[in-house]
Amino acid sequence: MSGHYHYDYMVGDYMAILLAFLTGGCVIVSILLNGKITREVGLKQAGLINYITGISVSLVLYLIFSRQPLLDLPKLPFYYYLGGWIGVFVVLSGSKIVNHLSAVYTTVLVFFGQMMTAIVIDYFISGNLDLGKLIGSTVMVIGLVLNAYFDNKELKEAQAS
């Protein structure tokens, strides 16, 4: 991981493309599993359990594979350490959002926020605005709106029958 982008794709990047796609699957599975625990004990406890198991797994991996002493960290911008807190915000606010917005609005607006930010990030890091990404993400949003709309319609029809 060198931290810079390659825009002419090599084999390693096709691997990353596949992995990103699989990550989506993992996200769904973890949401469904966590959802069950949330229904049983509530959101805060479920979140806490999730982080406890996560810390345990991370610590094991760290002890096996890492050579970095945790108390002697290199100088990094402070916001690099905020990811954990942002994650807590995302989970807690997410649960409030799904209670107040329809599934269509939730999926489309959350994705829109993600994509908009991602394109801005890419612009700042690479220095140029990629037209393909703008057009492709617009097509994605259109497809997503349709997908969420059909989903919602089918759900209503299933409930009515």
Place this chain on the structure above:
Amino acid sequence: MYKLLAIINGISIALMIMVNSGLATGVDAMSALVIIHATGGLLILAYFLITKTKWKSMKHIHPFYYLAGAIGVINISLNNYCFAALGASLTVGLVLFGQLLTSAIVDHFGLLGMKQRKLTAKKIMSLGLICLGIIIMIIW
């Protein structure tokens, strides 16, 4: 307004992927995992205690469901790697597409406790359009 909160939620997810990946590149992948989970875990613990939440018994929950935390570790690791290799927009787009396809399959077969809802032609078409958007992002 919840619509604004939803957009902020999405913005936060993208920022989270960026800073987590930056941390993983700056220290190393495994230390980053520990730091991310420790900081987040402390915050949610504080929230849990400050709101005086009562701890409910979990004896009847099948241990299988605790895998969610382990899968979370995999999520973060994969996101960190993909962000560094592909950049933000592709990572976000591909993860979303993976999510949508997985939800469609889970619903179609009624897996993991979800009600069975078969795929319709309209859904396949809209998923195809999303896929087209990703292909445009990759090759354009």
